[in-house]
Amino acid sequence: MPMSDYVASLRARIGTDFLLLPGVTAVIRDRQNFLLARHRHSGLWSLIGGGVEPGEEPAESLAREVLEETGARVRIRGIVGVYAGEPMMVTYPNGDQVGYVTTAYDCGLTSDATPDGDELLEIAWFPRDAIPTLPRRDWIDRVIGDVRDDL
Template sequence: MPRSEYVASIRSRIGTDLLLLPGVTAVIRDEDRFLLARHQHSGLWSLIGGAVEPGEEPGEAVIREVFEETAANVRVRRIVGVYGGHPMMVTYPNGDQVGYVTTAYDCELLSPATPDLDELLEVGWFERDEIKTLPRRTWIDRVIDDVPRGSV
């Protein structure tokens, strides 16, 4: 995961200690199929997203993150919910500890998604019930459960 200059400046002072960051998550779906990404650093499936940069609107951040990770364009429709707590705690392979508080956005996919192979192993569409069988970040279950079933 590329590190922003902002996070790098904080890390230069606190090392790998816990850092609380605002994040965004894209809930991209087609009926009851969801677009997930499998990450290089963990091998786990998750929704697409990342950190909000200083001065950036969260809605713009989710559009940027989806484009950076998949080269896809999305349109934000609405907020699904806001998530945090222990399930959102991550320790990266380099030892950096992060606690995210993420705003999940329901997004419409406007162009094909192709994984950025520097950050992702692959992307794929999965039925709602199939997701719970995947090796995944389990916090996404809460987000997907908050999305109404059926058409968009």
């Protein structure tokens, strides 16, 4: 998905300087298996998510992002946690610097998922213990570690 109109309007004023943005992250799982996506811009595996748009509820943003990137619908079971700081800072290939404050939601799929081919190169299910062996965004380890089995 291209940059949102909101972020584009900010970028027109500040260029590639650092932006702190609200985000959402889908921790899609089936028991101890987690759905991860390999992202085009980095080639790394991570969770699926994106930015909260002005006027959107975070849960609406989550559903929109998952649908846009995978064509799938999710059922939210609860909030895993809220994450920010250095691990959530990214410099994109075009030089844009972003820091996210993301709310991670524990989710289950209610329809089939397929990578969009634009933002996501592939998606796959991984057991919890296989995730540390993947080329990945390190911050997902903390999020996945915080997932409670009773959610």
